[in-house]
Amino acid sequence: MNTFKTTLITCQQCGRRIMVRAADAERGTIACSHIGCGIVNNLRTDFHYDEAVVNGLPSFGSLTYLENPETKFDLRFGPNVIGTGNLCTVRIDRFEHDGRCFISRQHCTLTVTFDKWTGKLRYHIQDGALDADTQSMRYSLNGTMRNGTPLLKTEIIDVSDGDIITLGGADRFRLTTATIPLPTLATYKVDLAFNPDRTQ
Ligand SMILES: [Zn+2]
Structure with missing residues (x-):
């Protein structure tokens, strides 16, 4: 992959142009050649992804109720408060077992975020939900488990x-x-630093 052509970049400190050769690109750094500057410029091609990508997505995943797999609950981007209460973002039916429902009104919070470095959606869960009045967490009565392991309170x-x-x-x-x-x-x-392919 030795297709590198000698190119010019703008010094990150003094703003003047510096000549970059293949050896500099291979090393990943170049010291500014201008008098009175001399700082080391980073030539690595760093990038991330703009979070705006999530605005156009058709779906953020779902929860399938295993006792009746036709029952699905869609998730949204950001925090999803899951429970039987009216104010929940994911409102679950009051599933009863021998006449009792074990799901709290605000049972747990499943949050969907965007990892700008990998470009992937991330999912994390915690028991309970933030109480709007007290701004503190209120936990579920009967707990939340992931793959059979109970979540500790305060654990995300x-x-x-x-x-x-x-x-x-x-x-x-x-x-x-x-x-x-x-x-x-x-x-x-989004390119964050020097990229020889895009520099004239
Ligand atoms: Zn400089």
Whole structure:
């Protein structure tokens, strides 16, 4: 891959032009040649993805109720408060077992975020939800589990595609995550530093 052509970049400190040769690009750094400057410029091709990519996505995944797989609950970007209460972003039916429902009104919070370095959606879950009045967490009565392991209060853990989330020890949901198509992602790539292919 020795297609590198000698090129000019703008010094990150003094703003004057510096000649970059293949050896500099290979090393990944170049010291500014101008008198009175001399700082080392980073030539690595760093990039991230613009979070605006999430605005156009058709889906952020869903939870499938395992006792009746036709029942699905869509997730949205950001925090999803899951429970039987009216104010929940993911409002679950009052599933009853021998006449009792074990899911709290605000049972747990599943948050979807965007990792700008990998371009992937990330999912994490915690028991309870933030109380709007007191601005503190209120936990569920009967607890939340991931793949059969109870979450500790105050614990925030990552969840992945196919993970089973159990609410109140009785109702199981399978997480289906969403992925961003690579061609879509590519159009939101942001170069952060020197890229010889794009410098004249
Ligand atoms: Zn300089």
